[in-house]
Amino acid sequence: MWRFIGFRVLQSIPVLLVVITVTFFLVRMAPGGPFSSEKAVIPEVKAALEAQYRLNLPMFEQYTAYLGDLAQGDLGPSFKYPGRSVNELIAAGFPVTAELGFYALLVAITIGGIAGVVASLRPNSAQDYIPMSVAMIGICVPSLLMGPILILIFGIYLEWLPVSGWGDMPGDKILPAITLGSTYAAYIARLGRAGMLEVMSQDYIRTARAKGLPEWQVVTRHALRGGMIPVVAFLGPAFAGLLSGSFVVETIFQIPGLGRIYVQAAFNRDYTVILGATVFLATLIVVFNLLSDILAAWMNPRLRSQYGGH
Amino acid sequence: MRSSASRFLLPVIAVLSLLACGGGESNVAQGNREGILHVGNGTEPQGLDPHVVTGIPESNIVRALFEGLAVKNPYTLESEPGVAQSWDISEDGLTITFHLNPEAKWSNGDLMTAQDYVWSWQRALNPAMGNQYAYMLYPVKNAEAFATGKLDDFAEVGVKALDKHTLQVKLNARTPYFIQLMDHHSAYAVHRPTIEKFGKSTDRFTRWTRAENIVGNGAFRLKEWLLNRRIVVEKSDTYWDRDKVKLNGIEFHPVENISSEERMFRVGQLHYSYSIPLDKIPVYRAMEDSPYVSAPYLGTYFYLLNTNKPPLDDVRVRQALSLAIDRKLLNDSVLHGTNVPAYSITPPGTLGYQPPIVFDYDVTRARQLLAEAGYPDGTGWPGLELIYNTSESHLKIAVALQQMWKDALNIDVTLANQEWKVYLDSVDQMNFQMARRGWIGDYVDPNNFLDLFLCNGGNNNTGFCDPVYDDMILQQAPQAKSREERYAIFKAAETRLMEQMPIIPIYTYTSNHLVHPSVRGKPSNLMDYVNYKYLSLDSDWQAEQ
Numbered sequence A: 001m002w003r004f005i006g007f008r009v010l011q012s013i014p015v016l017l018v019v020i021t022v023t024f025f026l027v028r029m030a031p032g033g034p035f036s037s038e039k040a041v042i043p044e045v046k047a048a049l050e051a052q053y054r055l056n057l058p059m060f061e062q063y064t065a066y067l068g069d070l071a072q073g074d075l076g077p078s079f080k081y082p083g084r085s086v087n088e089l090i091a092a093g094f095p096v097t098a099e100l101g102f103y104a105l106l107v108a109i110t111i112g113g114i115a116g117v118v119a120s121l122r123p124n125s126a127q128d129y130i131p132m133s134v135a136m137i138g139i140c141v142p143s144l145l146m147g148p149i150l151i152l153i154f155g156i157y158l159e160w161l162p163v164s165g166w167g168d169m170p171g172d173k174i175l176p177a178i179t180l181g182s183t184y185a186a187y188i189a190r191l192g193r194a195g196m197l198e199v200m201s202q203d204y205i206r207t208a209r210a211k212g213l214p215e216w217q218v219v220t221r222h223a224l225r226g227g228m229i230p231v232v233a234f235l236g237p238a239f240a241g242l243l244s245g246s247f248v249v250e251t252i253f254q255i256p257g258l259g260r261i262y263v264q265a266a267f268n269r270d271y272t273v274i275l276g277a278t279v280f281l282a283t284l285i286v287v288f289n290l291l292s293d294i295l296a297a298w299m300n301p302r303l304r305s306q307y308g309g310h
Numbered sequence B: 001m002r003s004s005a006s007r008f009l010l011p012v013i014a015v016l017s018l019l020a021c022g023g024g025e026s027n028v029a030q031g032n033r034e035g036i037l038h039v040g041n042g043t044e045p046q047g048l049d050p051h052v053v054t055g056i057p058e059s060n061i062v063r064a065l066f067e068g069l070a071v072k073n074p075y076t077l078e079s080e081p082g083v084a085q086s087w088d089i090s091e092d093g094l095t096i097t098f099h100l101n102p103e104a105k106w107s108n109g110d111l112m113t114a115q116d117y118v119w120s121w122q123r124a125l126n127p128a129m130g131n132q133y134a135y136m137l138y139p140v141k142n143a144e145a146f147a148t149g150k151l152d153d154f155a156e157v158g159v160k161a162l163d164k165h166t167l168q169v170k171l172n173a174r175t176p177y178f179i180q181l182m183d184h185h186s187a188y189a190v191h192r193p194t195i196e197k198f199g200k201s202t203d204r205f206t207r208w209t210r211a212e213n214i215v216g217n218g219a220f221r222l223k224e225w226l227l228n229r230r231i232v233v234e235k236s237d238t239y240w241d242r243d244k245v246k247l248n249g250i251e252f253h254p255v256e257n258i259s260s261e262e263r264m265f266r267v268g269q270l271h272y273s274y275s276i277p278l279d280k281i282p283v284y285r286a287m288e289d290s291p292y293v294s295a296p297y298l299g300t301y302f303y304l305l306n307t308n309k310p311p312l313d314d315v316r317v318r319q320a321l322s323l324a325i326d327r328k329l330l331n332d333s334v335l336h337g338t339n340v341p342a343y344s345i346t347p348p349g350t351l352g353y354q355p356p357i358v359f360d361y362d363v364t365r366a367r368q369l370l371a372e373a374g375y376p377d378g379t380g381w382p383g384l385e386l387i388y389n390t391s392e393s394h395l396k397i398a399v400a401l402q403q404m405w406k407d408a409l410n411i412d413v414t415l416a417n418q419e420w421k422v423y424l425d426s427v428d429q430m431n432f433q434m435a436r437r438g439w440i441g442d443y444v445d446p447n448n449f450l451d452l453f454l455c456n457g458g459n460n461n462t463g464f465c466d467p468v469y470d471d472m473i474l475q476q477a478p479q480a481k482s483r484e485e486r487y488a489i490f491k492a493a494e495t496r497l498m499e500q501m502p503i504i505p506i507y508t509y510t511s512n513h514l515v516h517p518s519v520r521g522k523p524s525n526l527m528d529y530v531n532y533k534y535l536s537l538d539s540d541w542q543a544e545q
Helices: A002-029 A043-052 A059-071 A086-121 A126-140 A143-157 A174-200 A203-210 A215-227 A229-244 A247-252 A258-268 A271-299 A301-306 B002-021 B027-034 B056-065 B114-125 B143-147 B192-197 B258-266 B278-286 B315-323 B327-333 B363-372 B392-409 B420-428 B447-453 B467-479 B483-500
Strands: B036-040 B070-072 B079-081 B084-089 B095-100 B159-163 B166-170 B220-226 B230-235 B249-253 B292-305 B384-389 B413-418 B434-440 B503-514
Touching: A002 A059, A002 A271, A086 A126, A086 A174, A086 A215, A086 A229, A086 A247, A086 A258, A086 A271, A126 A174, A143 A174, A143 A247, A143 B258, A174 A215, A174 A229, A174 A247, A203 A215, A215 A229, A229 A258, A229 A271, A247 A258, A247 B258, A258 A271, A258 B420, B027 B036, B027 B249, B036 B258, B056 B220, B056 B230, B056 B249, B079 B084, B095 B114, B114 B143, B114 B159, B114 B166, B114 B192, B220 B249, B278 B292, B315 B363, B315 B392, B315 B483, B315 B503, B327 B392, B327 B503, B363 B392, B384 B392, B384 B420, B392 B413, B392 B434, B413 B420, B420 B434, B434 B503, B447 B467, B447 B483, B467 B483
Parallel strands: B036 B249, B384 B413, B384 B434
Antiparallel strands: B070 B079, B084 B095, B095 B166, B159 B166, B220 B230, B230 B249, B292 B434, B292 B503
């Protein structure tokens, strides 16, 4: 097991380095710079701005300087928001996005897990088709549409929930969590159903039934652990996806998360913020993939033995 | 799994049960009672340093935290006393003496002095500062030379503290709008000890503007600044005119998404909105006692024509394109009648100035001009590309004009949308044939629009260059003895400009807001300018009428 983890950690270092390097040069190749604006910027002003942010140095020197700062955990100053460091922007936005992602994942697992298991118990019956069709809607309706619809119903017509905000009013976290979670609920339902169906046809399930266990015990005690492996494998990337993909939901609901900062940075050509957020998210994605691999290995003995020992 | 499922469900149920008491009081109802104004303010401000910021959301906040030598009356836009209680203008118009209000204080209690302005203007103009609005102070003698690094000694710049409360400013030329510029954040004074405590005076990225550090001189002081969430200011007890300030505080909400903002307004989270989605305008306009408020705005929407590139190097083609546009139809259909058709670059009524109308919608004449240019009924037309920054409304307008040109002149115009920064780059490099453009005035004066098209104007971007035009704007207009004479020169210059047609004016902007009926003292004006001192909230206004 340790060899497996060690191997995967080592693997991730070149991955991150490639991400940093590619992002660093790609953002600088994009037309327009951080200081271009609708009103012409006089050359003297532009030069002064570039000097304040080291943009006057040769590209390679900028790159090595950036790597040097990065090694010390310093992601540099934001270009768009003078007075704010990238570390500060991430520190302000990430906890919010993570919290939103966590709630969304809860919603997704609850709805998706239940739907998937229920559907798998009686395949190709109404009990299968109805939850799966509902799950399909979750995939098909983008949050861009789902959010405003939920707001209209629960926020404006029924006046049950706030239409925006995060932690300012009671209940303002519910609609964003549902909006963001619903897409993933659908995936989880489908993965869960497929995993469960496969497991339920295995010999050891037949053995469990032969022992005379009630069906619900067969499902909860024996089938779930194996049946949920595809779901668990999906959770790592899903959480990473929730973190980096919450921009739309954050915008609709006025949530001060990292997604908004990240996407705005790309529009603003805020080089340091784009890079910093990319490095940060890439690291997280690597970590989550690693965690979900470890979890999957723990749940599936065959995978474990592949890397020898435990 | 059953037990773990219920472990997941429990918090969800717990939170849902909170909803019963979730209704609560709206921001507006609570704000009316406590005198707190809730403002939709577009984007998160890039900062709050008056010498760094450039945008409208920023200036809305900065104007609450700082005050210029003079401010504007929101009803008339005429200047009135700010930090300066009065000012004298010399006979030749070249020397202005400001008399500072001895009561004017910084928010930490320090007295404001004329020396504060000398130091602050040096900072604002310092090339190392990278202040994109430094040019607002260019009417001051030698300011431009200092700001562009041609002059190192700030003592030669025309600003001097005669004594503690007297500031003397020398100008390059008579500048009738100079007092107005004092209300722009680039001309504000900043608190030297605070800035120097957190870094070099010209550093853009220090922490001096944070809520715990900032010292200002405005009617309000910064209480809380939560990134992408809200900025809260409270009434300042050191402000010289504090007795006139009726609000106890303002909350600025950075709402980027205008649809979200409209929903927030609808449920009473905002007193007034930054903007309004175009599609919602007809709905709001049809309402009784509508909160929708629209007023002419000091800005023009137009297309830049690259006069260096064929076929637009031919003035007849430029004129044909402009004459073939039915601006009234465009405004009534695509724009829901929200704007005003424009036939010139300067918005009508810019402090009494009426721009010339050199042309009108005239398809016959447009066809004739195109034929004279060598493309009768569109034959031999080499094609033309219009670029615009990606946006639904720019697209709609472009498609409508594309069709008008096809119908009237039988010519094809292709559309190309570009992402904002790519588009800025294309415009700056003049890497286009025709490009969408908007210009919002920094101050109310025709000069602010007409000097765009000077030969070396940084925002000219058309290749248009007419020495006679330059002479009128730079030499003749400043020498004018009266407003009438000056406006006559501007009118003649603008006539020349529109005959050459390096731009196609399309419409004059309007400001569009949703304003809650409890808001008082926020008149519409050409600059969409709010003076928070005049603003109040009707505490008797009932939320559930």
